[in-house]
Amino acid sequence: MQIFICGDSTAASYRPEETRMVGWGQLLGDYLPGITVVNLAMAGAARFAAFAARQLEAMGLLLPNGPGKA
Numbered sequence: 001m002q003i004f005i006c007g008d009s010t011a012a013s014y015r016p017e018e019t020r021m022v023g024w025g026q027l028l029g030d031y032l033p034g035i036t037v038v039n040l041a042m043a044g045a046a047r048f049a050a051f052a053a054r055q056l057e058a059m060g061l062l063l064p065n066g067p068g069k070a
Helices: 024-031 049-062
Strands: 002-005 036-039
Touching: 002 024, 002 049, 024 036
Parallel strands: 002 036
Antiparallel strands: none
């Protein structure tokens, strides 16, 4: 099973060398053993509708049967 996350900075993943921030999506997999979490969240996504569109497009490409066939 996979869970896809699309969202903004509150869910985004961050590298420890960049910041002390951690988004909830970065940690979700730690609480869901056996489930793959695909975090497509990006900081700034709430401000730009194009980010959201790209997240959804990427999610569709990652689905096992392709876009719209899950």
